[in-house]
Amino acid sequence: MSISSSRGKSRIVMHVDLDYFYAQCEELRRNDLKDRPVVVCVYSARGGDSGAVSTCNYKARAYGVKAGMPIVQAKRLLREQDAVFLPVDEQYYTSVSDMVMAILRANADAFEQVSIDEAYMDVSMRCKDFDDATRLASRLKDEVRTSVGLTCSIGIGMNKLIAKMASDYRKPDGLTVVRPEDAKDFISRMSVGKLLWVGKKTEATLNSMGIYTVADLAKVSIDTLIKEFGRKMGIYLYNASRGIDEEPVKESAMAKQISRITTLKRNTSAIEDMLDDLNTLSMDVHKSLVEQGLLFRSVGIMLVYEDLSMRSRARMLKHYSNSMDDIARYARVLLEEALEESSKPVRRLGVKVSDLVSVKGQETLQRFM
DNA sequence: CTCTGCCTTAC
DNA sequence: CCAGGTAGGCAGAG
Numbered sequence: 152m153s154i155s156s157s158r159g160k161s162r163i164v165m166h167v168d169l170d171y172f173y174a175q176c177e178e179l180r181r182n183d184l185k186d187r188p189v190v191v192c193v194y195s196a197r198g199g200d201s202g203a204v205s206t207c208n209y210k211a212r213a214y215g216v217k218a219g220m221p222i223v224q225a226k227r228l229l230r231e232q233d234a235v236f237l238p239v240d241e242q243y244y245t246s247v248s249d250m251v252m253a254i255l256r257a258n259a260d261a262f263e264q265v266s267i268d269e270a271y272m273d274v275s276m277r278c279k280d281f282d283d284a285t286r287l288a289s290r291l292k293d294e295v296r297t298s299v300g301l302t303c304s305i306g307i308g309m310n311k312l313i314a315k316m317a318s319d320y321r322k323p324d325g326l327t328v329v330r331p332e333d334a335k336d337f338i339s340r341m342s343v344g345k346l347l348w349v350g351k352k353t354e355a356t357l358n359s360m361g362i363y364t365v366a367d368l369a370k371v372s373i374d375t376l377i378k379e380f381g382r383k384m385g386i387y388l389y390n391a392s393r394g395i396d397e398e399p400v401k402e403s404a405m406a407k408q409i410s411r412i413t414t415l416k417r418n419t420s421a422i423e424d425m426l427d428d429l430n431t432l433s434m435d436v437h438k439s440l441v442e443q444g445l446l447f448r449s450v451g452i453m454l455v456y457e458d459l460s461m462r463s464r465a466r467m468l469k470h471y472s473n474s475m476d477d478i479a480r481y482a483r484v485l486l487e488e489a490l491e492e493s494s495k496p497v498r499r500l501g502v503k504v505s506d507l508v509s510v511k512g513q514e515t516l517q518r519f520m
Numbered sequence: 521c522t523c524t525g526c527c528t529t530a531c
Numbered sequence: 532c533c534a535g536g537t538a539g540g541c542a543g544a545g
Contacts, residue, residue, distance in 0.1 A: 172531090193534040203534045206531090218531080221533040239534090266531050266537095350529050383540060384528095412535055449523090459532085463525060499534090 161331045163284045164400060165272040166306045166314035167255055167291070169248070170323035172268035174208040176244050177237055179300050188214065188234035192222050195414040200226060205239050209323065250299050258291060261400040271311050273400035281307065281330050288326055309334060312396035315347055334394040339366040346391055353380070368392040405509060406443060410453075411435045412501030418457045420494045422486060429486060432502040433479040444510045446471040450481040453501035454489055464489050471508060478504060 169175065173191040178184045188211035194202040200222045207216045207225070211234060216225045222236065248267045256262045259272035278284040288305045295303055304325040306317025313334050317327040329337045342364055344354040356379065362368050369392035377385030390396065411432045415425065429452075440447060451465030464485040468477065482502050490497075 352528060
């Protein structure tokens, strides 16, 4: 059920984005990091500087460092710059995030946390118009700064799409308001790659069709878009190019899959070299499953070979289960099968459970029996 | 329709 | 020679 505003007019949606989140958290607990490039890294099991950049602050970005970049490359860009490289500390960031999210949630009619550093808020009922919402956003930025110590960027729009693109428009520490009457203009000027769900591949395809801006996109027929991108994406693009988005702000639903993936100490195609990791992964998945009170019916594995190509295998069980044994057993069988099929050395290994249902809950219980 | 495997996105 | 996790769509087989 969606919230309809008392005005009977458009919704008012905010998108809050915590700035360079992991790196800002690190600055928060160490004042000696101020004014220095800070790079938060995911180090792999390979040791040394093997791994990738997760996030970095704006001082590091000034030297060309970006998320996803190999750590070695970031170090090269920042050599002689008094930069700090830190490993991710998920626990700590989660605790900081929880504080912020609690503040936001308390100020929304409907709330949707999308990730550790992003949330949508529907404020249609508590704000009488966009000016009112702008004042609320200002207050929220103040409160997050004074009580947690972080800056964030907020976008306000008539739906989630506009709000999201608005928060992205000016950062860090931005506040962008796009009134309904301005939404079409705001979005039309953007290049298509700025649209939510339009990544590298989709952008390249659109460009090859001569489509570069959202205005270009809005001229394409829905049939063409569906033909080229499939039903779901085609309709999405057609609406998005017009600033239309009816998605309600709602609490995020139950997890649909739980997975863990790891990089092996060394590339190998021998199963004995993988069993320890496979077991650890199975245990991690199981732990998360139990914590969330869920049962699974499908077990899968994923392999990334040394040439970075990937392959996955999954199997459906006859009954729902929450047994660690089932995860580990089936994962092993699937791994054996995959190794028979290809002897390419494996670099990374993953385990996943899906087809999840809650242990409690009535509709679930019926399906379980 | 169900299941599998692959692809794309994004944080 | 570079992380890890999740979601969702789609195509093809059965």
